[in-house]
Amino acid sequence: MNKPSFLFILNPNSGTSIGRNTGEVKKTIDSFAKKFGAEVTMLFTEERAHATTLVRENLDLQPWKAIVAVGGDGTVNEIAQPLVNTEQPIGIIPLGSGNGLARHLGIPLTLEASLTRLFEGKITTIDSAQINDIPFFCTAGMGFDAYVGHLFSQQSQRGLATYVNVSFQSYWNYKPQRFKLNGVETDAFSLSFANAGQFGNNAWVAPQASLQDGLLDVCTIKPFPKWYGTSLAYQLFTKQMKASRYIDYQHMTEAVVETQVPPMIHYDGEPFQLDTTRIEVKIKPQSLRVIV
Numbered sequence: 001m002n003k004p005s006f007l008f009i010l011n012p013n014s015g016t017s018i019g020r021n022t023g024e025v026k027k028t029i030d031s032f033a034k035k036f037g038a039e040v041t042m043l044f045t046e047e048r049a050h051a052t053t054l055v056r057e058n059l060d061l062q063p064w065k066a067i068v069a070v071g072g073d074g075t076v077n078e079i080a081q082p083l084v085n086t087e088q089p090i091g092i093i094p095l096g097s098g099n100g101l102a103r104h105l106g107i108p109l110t111l112e113a114s115l116t117r118l119f120e121g122k123i124t125t126i127d128s129a130q131i132n133d134i135p136f137f138c139t140a141g142m143g144f145d146a147y148v149g150h151l152f153s154q155q156s157q158r159g160l161a162t163y164v165n166v167s168f169q170s171y172w173n174y175k176p177q178r179f180k181l182n183g184v185e186t187d188a189f190s191l192s193f194a195n196a197g198q199f200g201n202n203a204w205v206a207p208q209a210s211l212q213d214g215l216l217d218v219c220t221i222k223p224f225p226k227w228y229g230t231s232l233a234y235q236l237f238t239k240q241m242k243a244s245r246y247i248d249y250q251h252m253t254e255a256v257v258e259t260q261v262p263p264m265i266h267y268d269g270e271p272f273q274l275d276t277t278r279i280e281v282k283i284k285p286q287s288l289r290v291i292v
C-alpha cells in the first residue's frame, strides 16, 4: 500500500522559533512522519505570498493527504487561499506568533503534539470569508487591529512580546475612526469580522463565533475612555467581551463598509492598504477542509 503523502510548507519567518531552528523542526517532522508511516515533502517559503505560489505549483503533482502550513495565521492564509472550494485538506502546525485559527480549532500548540494530531487527525470542513476578494479564515478588520498589524509587520522581531509592546505604544495616541456599516454611520475604535473567535494569542474578540455556522460575527468596538483599556484587554483575554458596554455584535453573511479614506485593513493579521473606500465582506460557508 502507498504511504499517505503530506506536503509541508514552512515559513522560517513565522513566530520566534522556526527561523533559528529550521534544522530541528525538519528533523522532528521527519521522525514523526516515519513513526506514522507517512511520506513527507518539505518546502520553505522565501518571501511574502510565496506559500501561495508553492501550493499552486504542487497541488496537482500528486494526491496529497494534506498540504500543511508550518507557521502562523499569515502562512495558513497563504496556503489556504488556493484550497478554498477544493477537496484538498490543509493541515496546521502552529509555530506562529498568534496562531488564532489553530487555537480556535483546538490544535495543540507544540510541534510534537500538533504533528501527532496531524497524522492521526480527522478532516472537518469550515467556513472561510473574503474581504474585497482577499480570502481570510480567522479574522479580518480595520481600525486599531489593522494599525497594530501594520506596525507589527515592520518590526524585526515577531512573537507575543513584540505584539504587546507595539499595541501598548500605539494605544495612547490612536483615535477612533468613522465608518458606515451597511449604511449606518458609526465611530469605532475597531471593526472586526470574525470567522473564528480570536485574533490569536487567545485574544477572543468574538468568543461565541463558530467556524461552521455560515455567519460572520461583526464586532464594533465603540470609542471608550482611555482608562477603560485595561478592562477591555481583560475582557478580551478572558472571553468576556460580550459583557462590555463598548462592544456591539451583529451576525451577517455579508457586509458593506464605507470609509472616509481608503483604510488599512488586516486579514488574518496581515496588514494591507486598500485603495478604495468601499469594503465588501462576505462569508463562504463550508469552503475549506482542515485536519483537526
Ligand SMILES: Nc1ncnc2c1ncn2[C@@H]1O[C@H](COP(=O)(O)OP(=O)(O)OP(=O)(O)O)[C@@H](O)[C@H]1O
Residues within 6 Å of the ligand: 011, 012, 013, 014, 015, 016, 045, 046, 047, 048, 049, 050, 071, 072, 073, 074, 075, 076, 078, 095, 096, 097, 098, 099, 100, 158, 159, 200, 268, 269, 270
Ligand atoms: N521567507 C520569508 N521571509 C520573510 N517573510 C516571510 C517569508 N515567508 C513568509 N513570510 C511572511 O511572514 C509573515 C508572517 O508569517 P506568519 O503570519 O505565519 O507568522 P506570525 O505573524 O509570526 O504568526 P501569526 O500570524 O499567527 O501571528 C507573513 O506575512 C508571510 O507572508
